[in-house]
Structures are given as structure tokens and as C-alpha cells.
Amino acid sequence: MEAIQIDGLTKYYGKARGIIDLSLSVKAGEFFGFIGPNGAGKSTTIRSLLGLISPTSGKASILGNDIVTESKKVLEKCGYLPSETAFYSGMRVGEIIKFSAQLRKKDCNKESKELCERLQLDVSRNVDELSFGNRKKVGIVCALQHKPEVLILDEPTSGLDPLMQKEFFEILNERNKEGATIFLSSHVLSEIQRNCTRAAIIKEGKMIACDSVNSLSKTNTKKISVVGDFDVTKLTNARNIQKVQGGTSFLYGGQIQDLIAQLAKSEISDVTIAEPDLEEVFMHFYVNEKANNGEKK
Amino acid sequence: MTFVKHELNQGMKTFWIWTSSIAFMVAICVFMFPEMTGEMDSMTQMFSSMGSLTTAFGMDQINFGSLIGFYAIEAGSIIGLGGAFYTALISVGVLAKEEKDRTSEFLLSHPVTRVQVISEKLVATVAQVLAMNVVVFLISIGSIAVIGETIPWKEISLLHLAFVLMQIEIAGICFGISAFIKRGSLGIGLGIAILMYFLNLVANIAEGSKFLKFFSAFSMSEGADIVSSGKLEMKYVFVGMTVAIIGIITGYIKYSRKDIS
Numbered sequence: 001m002e003a004i005q006i007d008g009l010t011k012y013y014g015k016a017r018g019i020i021d022l023s024l025s026v027k028a029g030e031f032f033g034f035i036g037p038n039g040a041g042k043s044t045t046i047r048s049l050l051g052l053i054s055p056t057s058g059k060a061s062i063l064g065n066d067i068v069t070e071s072k073k074v075l076e077k078c079g080y081l082p083s084e085t086a087f088y089s090g091m092r093v094g095e096i097i098k099f100s101a102q103l104r105k106k107d108c109n110k111e112s113k114e115l116c117e118r119l120q121l122d123v124s125r126n127v128d129e130l131s132f133g134n135r136k137k138v139g140i141v142c143a144l145q146h147k148p149e150v151l152i153l154d155e156p157t158s159g160l161d162p163l164m165q166k167e168f169f170e171i172l173n174e175r176n177k178e179g180a181t182i183f184l185s186s187h188v189l190s191e192i193q194r195n196c197t198r199a200a201i202i203k204e205g206k207m208i209a210c211d212s213v214n215s216l217s218k219t220n221t222k223k224i225s226v227v228g229d230f231d232v233t234k235l236t237n238a239r240n241i242q243k244v245q246g247g248t249s250f251l252y253g254g255q256i257q258d259l260i261a262q263l264a265k266s267e268i269s270d271v272t273i274a275e276p277d278l279e280e281v282f283m284h285f286y287v288n289e290k291a292n293n294g295e296k297k
Numbered sequence: 298m299t300f301v302k303h304e305l306n307q308g309m310k311t312f313w314i315w316t317s318s319i320a321f322m323v324a325i326c327v328f329m330f331p332e333m334t335g336e337m338d339s340m341t342q343m344f345s346s347m348g349s350l351t352t353a354f355g356m357d358q359i360n361f362g363s364l365i366g367f368y369a370i371e372a373g374s375i376i377g378l379g380g381a382f383y384t385a386l387i388s389v390g391v392l393a394k395e396e397k398d399r400t401s402e403f404l405l406s407h408p409v410t411r412v413q414v415i416s417e418k419l420v421a422t423v424a425q426v427l428a429m430n431v432v433v434f435l436i437s438i439g440s441i442a443v444i445g446e447t448i449p450w451k452e453i454s455l456l457h458l459a460f461v462l463m464q465i466e467i468a469g470i471c472f473g474i475s476a477f478i479k480r481g482s483l484g485i486g487l488g489i490a491i492l493m494y495f496l497n498l499v500a501n502i503a504e505g506s507k508f509l510k511f512f513s514a515f516s517m518s519e520g521a522d523i524v525s526s527g528k529l530e531m532k533y534v535f536v537g538m539t540v541a542i543i544g545i546i547t548g549y550i551k552y553s554r555k556d557i558s
Contacts, residue, residue, distance in 0.1 A: 013556070050406050053556040075408040082406070086399035088307060102299045103407040142403070 001064060003028040003150050003181035004049065009058035011044050018044035019205040021058065026183060026198075028063070028149075031176050033192035033199030033213065034185040035282060041205040042185040043083060046154050050080055062150055076104070079148035083155040085139035087127040093138055094123035100142040108145035115141045118167055133159040140168065150181045157191060169195055189279045193217070201285055208285055216281055223276040224259070225249040228268030235262055240283065251280055300414065304421035308387060315386075316429045319379040320436040323372045327440035330367055353498045355521025364441065365449040369456060369520030376433060376460050377518055381490040384426050384464040389471035389478075389486030391418045392552055396479045401557045411553045419472065419545065426468060430461050452524050459518040459529055462537060466514035467493070469541025476551035479558075511536050 004026040011018035019041035026032045036042050047053045049060060051071035059066070065073040087096050097116075101108040116123055119137045127138065136159045143151065151172070157165045173195065176182050186192055192199050193213055200210035209216060224238075227247040232238045237254030247268075252259055263271060344351060351357050354374070359366040392415070395401035404414065434457050441448050471486050478485065497515035500506050510516035516533040523529060 047557070052402060052405055053558075054554065072408050072410055075406060078406075080406040082402050084399065085403070087403060088303075088400055089398065090307075099299070099303060100403075100407065103404075103409060 001028055002026065002061075003030065004032075004060070004062055004183060006045070006049075006060040007058055009045065009048060009060050010056045011041075011048055011053065012056045017041075017205045018053075018056075019048075019202070022202070022205075022207055023058075024200050024207060024210055026181060028181050029176070029179055030198060031172075031182045031196045032184065033196035034183060034202070035187065035189065035192055035199055036185075036202040037187055040202045042202065043154055044205075045202075046080075046152055046183075046185060049152065050075065050078065077149045079143035079146065079151045081136075081139050081143040081151075081153045081156050083158065085135050087135070087138065089128055091127055092123065093121060093125050093127055093130070096127055096138055097123065097141050097145065101145060104146050106146050108147075111147065112141055112145040115144055115171070118171065119164065131159075133161065133164065136160055137164070144171065144175070147175075148180065150183065151175065152183045152185075154185045155187070156184065157186070157188060165191075189277075189282055193277065201282065203285070217275055217277065221251050221253045221276055221281070222256075223249070223272075223274045223280060224252050225272040225274075226263070226266075226268050227270040228266065230263070230266045230268055235259065240280065251276055251283075298417070300409070300417040301421045301424070304391075304418055305424065308421070308425055311383075311387065312425050312429065315379065315383040316432050319376060319383070319429070320433045322375045322379070323433060323437050324440040326371045326375060327368065327437065328444060329371075330364060330446070331444050333367070334362065349502045353501045355501060355519055358521040358525045364446045365452045365524055368437075368441075368453065369524045372437065373456065373518070373520035376457075377463070377515060377520075378490075378494060380426075380429065380433075380460050380464050381467050381494065381514070382487060383429060384468045385471050385486035385490040386483060387425060388422050388468040389475050389482045389489075391422050391472060392475040392548065393478045393480070393482040396557065397482070405557055411555075412549065415476075415549055415552050422468060422472065423465075426464050427461070430457060430464070433457075451527070455523055455527070455529065456518075456520060459520075459523055462529075462534055463514045463518040466517070466537035466541045469544035470514075471544070473544035473547035473551075476548040476555065514540075 002025045004024075006022055006024050009022045010020055022041070022045060034042055034045070044053070048055045049062060049067055051067055051074065054068060061067060061070075062074045063077050065077070067074055088099075091099070093116075097108075097112050101112065115121075119140060121134065121137045121141065125134075127135065130138065136156070140156070143153070153172075157168065160168060169191070172182055172184075184192065184196060196213050198210070198212050199216060201208050201216075225244075225247065226249070230248050232241050232248055232250055235252065235254065235258065238250045238252050241248065241250040247270075345357055354370055359369060395404060405411070437457075438448055438453070441453075467490060470489060474485060474489075475482060493513040494515055496509045497513040497519070500509035500513065500516070501519075510533060514537055517529065517537050519530070
């Protein structure tokens with residue numbers, strides 16, 4: 001069964017765009033990445049899935065439950081970590097975590113204790129005094145303690161230190177192995193590349209790519225590093241040109257023969273041709289879109 | 298019920314600050330009565346000859362020298378205004394504060410329906426308003442017993458019932474408004490309470506503006522009228538309760554469809 005199924009989901013805030021005709025499906029048990037810059041519509045998509053906002057048109061379901069008509073069932077099966085977590089003023093960390101479990105009518109004592117320990121979260125502290133990272137940890141415990149089948153995470157690592165991020169992704173991977181579907185929205189591409197099997201890229205409310213992370217990285221673009229004297233400007237399809245010590249590096253999307261011919265003519269001592277990482281692919285999608293838009297105008 | 302309990306906990310501090318302030322002032326007021334009875338004859342005369350101010354507060358209709366007359370005007374103003382302010386404050390913020398503090402995202406991403414959230418919030422609000430009235434009523438009765446006056450059960454009960462009805466109208470209106478706004482809720486709540494209070498005063502003074510009473514929740518809790526007639530003015534009660542119900546239904550409809558940001 002599809003864990004998340006979105007068909008033509010559209011959301012306008014008045015006249016302002018949220019998302020336009022978004023369709024994607026995430027299989028149960030997948031670790032799915034959702035990539036896009038700020039304001040692309042990542043949070044709008046997530047908030048629609050959780051019933052916090054109602055879509056203008058289109059449909060979506062989580063584990064077969066419609067997000068509009070069966071919102072309560074959807075929420076029972078989901079754990080959600082918002083990008084900015086806010087809690088009731090004056091409550092202690094432990095009270096918030098317990099309150100969250102009570103709202104789900106579940107006893108999650110054992111699980112929450114373990115999570116707090118792993119994330120080094122002090123439950124006796126007042127939530128008003130917490131730093132951004134510590135508030136995030138409270139959010140993580142609330143999202144995970146009831147062992148949801150689908151985990152929806154909106155920029156989960158902002159504010160967490162590298163050690164905590166590592167621990168957090170370990171927990172996510174354990175959950176994923178136990179069968180949980182994970183929907184990870186982020187603009188930190190390296191964490192998508194390390195953890196996710198598939199990913200979708202959205203831009204200005206529209207999805208521009210959706211594929212496995214491996215094939216997304218394997219576009220016909222190559223990352224070229226040259227040591228020596230090389231004139232990149234003679235190549236038509238070179239982008240992201242960077243002068244590094246003793247050489248040049250760039251992304252190349254044209255014919256390989258042209259590249260080799262050009263290399264052969266130059267005084268170079270070394271060359272590396274590699275797959276670009278996701279970050280560069282991401283830039284590629286965005287630059288391409290920009291170029292296309294420019295041509296249209 | 299988890300959420301009702303949570304709401305009550307959240308509102309506990311505000312509840313006790315307002316309730317104890319109102320109860321304290323009412324008690325002081327009652328304790329002042331024995332001292333004033335000596336000078337009451339001249340006071341009554343003075344109070345009944347202040348022209349439009351006398352009519353505004355209904356002091357032409359009742360005997361200021363009797364405990365219940367004194368109570369209806371003095372304690373009535375305190376409980377009337379204090380109760381209205383407290384009710385307006387908590388009910389105008391009840392839905393809006395979640396969005397202002399950005400806790401609505403936390404709350405609504407749990408398996409609770411909007412209707413359930415609104416209903417539990419409504420229950421918690423009404424419970425707090427009723428509890429405030431009960432505490433004030435008991436303190437008031439207690440104070441009257443302490444100064445050794447006979448307790449005018451019928452009038453005082455009717456008076457306090459009227460306060461509750463007045464607060465329910467204000468609560469209903471503010472509850473409806475609460476579903477629409479995101480911030481600045483307190484000002485709107487207090488504004489409505491004050492506006493209604495003055496509408497009632499104006500309606501008392503000017504004969505031609507009597508119709509304004511239909512727009513004010515305070516027309517139901519007119520202490521002087523209630524004590525002198527021994528009953529509530531049902532037409533105002535009817536209008537008030539209708540307005541409260543409309544406010545609550547509006548709140549339900551709006552909040553069920555609202556986009557939470």
C-alpha cells in the first residue's frame with residue numbers, strides 16, 4: 001500500500017501560491033526526501049497532509065485515509081515534527097511529552113524515557129527556558145514516542161548539533177527498519193543523500209523531479225576537475241565554474257567528445273570526471289529552470 | 298477531557314487573580330455598608346439628586362439605604378464590570394492564543410478533531426466563568442453574614458444569576474471573534490466589554506436611546522431594575538442568549554475550516 005498518495009494537490013492562500021498540482025506517492029516503508037528551497041511549498045504540502053490547512057483542490061491520502069475526511073485517522077498514524085516547535089508556556093518538558101501522549105490516548109512512558117535518554121533531554125526543565133535545539137528535541141520525542149507508522153519531518157535537523165543529528169538519524173533509520181515510512185523535508189541535501197532512497201524536488205510550488213536519489217544524482221551532468229591551464233569558456237555547456245588552486249572545476253552537461261577534444265588541446269596535468277553530488281544536481285535543476293524561464297521571456 | 302483539564306491548568310493563574318480581586322472588592326464593599334448606614338439618609342438624598350448620573354446607574358429606582366439597594370449598585374458595578382472583563386479576556390483569547398503562541402500546530406497535529414478542540418475549550422471557558430461566579434457569590438454571602446445583616450436570598454441570587462447570563466452573552470460574542478483573529482485579542486475583548494457597558498449607561502440616561510439596551514449585555518444585569526421589580530427582563534435575556542448562541546456557532550463554523558498558520 002502507498003503510505004502517502006498525493007494527486008493534483010493545489011493550495012492557494014488567497015491569490016498567493018502555495019503548491020500547484022502536486023502529485024507524488026510514497027510507498028510504505030520508504031525513506032523519502034522532499035527537497036526545495038525556502039518558500040517552495042514544502043511546509044504547505046506537509047500542513048495539508050496533516051489537515052492544518054485545507055487544500056484548494058486535489059486529493060491526498062495517508063495509508064488509505066483521506067486527509068480531509070479522515071483527518072483524525074491520518075493523525076493517529078502520523079508523527080509530525082514541525083520546523084518550528086512551540087509549546088505551552090509554563091509547562092515542563094515532561095509535562096508536554098505526557099500531554100502529547102494523553103492526547104493520543106496512549107501510554108508511551110517507556111518509549112519517551114528511552115528517547116529522552118538518547119537525545120540527552122532533561123525532562124524537568126521548563127519549556128520556556130529551552131534553546132532552539134532543545135525545543136526541537138522535545139518535538140522529536142512527541143513525534144516519535146507513539147511509534148507512528150508514518151513520520152513526517154519538516155526540516156528536522158535545524159538547531160541540532162552534529163552529534164545529535166547523527167543520533168537522530170540513527171533513531172530514524174532504526175524506525176525505518178522496523179517498517180515506518182519516513183517523509184523528510186529538508187534543504188540540507190547531504191542528509192537527504194545519506195538517508196533517503198527516493199526524493200522529490202519542488203520549486204515554486206511545482207514538483208520538478210521525483211526519482212531515486214541515485215538516479216537523481218546521475219543526470220547527464222558530470223563534475224569535472226582539471227589541474228593545469230584550461231580555458232573553460234571555450235566549452236558551451238560548462239556551469240558552476242570555480243577557479244581552484246592550480247586548476248578549474250565545473251559542471252559539464254554537453255557532449256563528452258567536445259570536452260575531451262578541448263582537454264586534449266590544453267596544457268593539463270590531471271583530470272577527474274565524477275558524478276556530481278545531490279547538491280550540485282539541485283543547483284542544476286534550479287539553474288536549468290531559470291535558463292528555460294529566461295528563454296520563454 | 299484531557300484538553301479541558303489542560304485548559305483549566307493553563308488558565309488557573311488568571312482565574313485566581315481575577316476571582317480573588319473581584320471577591321475582595323465585593324467583600325470590602327459589603328463591609329463598608331454598616332459604616333455608611335449612619336450617614337445613609339443624606340447619602341441617599343445626594344445620590345438620588347445627581348441628575349442623569351443617578352438615572353445612568355439606576356439609583357433613582359432603589360433605596361440606597363437598604364443593604365440590597367446598596368449592594369445592587371456598588372457590588373453590582375464591581376462584579377458587573379470585573380466579571381465582564383474577565384469573561385471577555387478568557388473567551389476572546391481561547392482560540393486565538395493558540396495561534397498567537399503557535400501552539401495550534403502542536404495541538405492539531407495530534408489526533409483530535411477541530412470540533413473536539415472547540416467543544417473542550419468552550420466547556421473549559423464556561424467552567425471558569427461559572428467557578429468565578431460561585432466563588433464571588435459565596436464570598437459575598439459570607440461577607441453579608443459577617444456584618445450581621447439578613448441575607449436577601451431572592452434578590453441576591455437573581456442578581457448573581459443575571460451577572461452569569463450577562464457574562465455568557467459576552468463569552469459567546471468573544472468566542473466567535475476568537476476564531477477569526479490571530480493577535481491583539483485582549484484589546485478586542487476589553488473593548489467589547491467597555492463598549493457594551495457604556496451603551497447601557499447611555500440607554501439609561503437618554504429616553505430616546507432605549508433601543509441601545511438590546512445591543513448591550515449589561516441590560517440583563519441592571520441591578521436597580523432587578524431589585525425593584527424582583528425579576529429579570531426576559532426580552533433582554535432572550536436577545537442576549539440568542540447573540541451568545543450565534544457567536545458560539547460562528548466560532549465553530551469558522552474554526553473548523555480555518556487554515557492554521
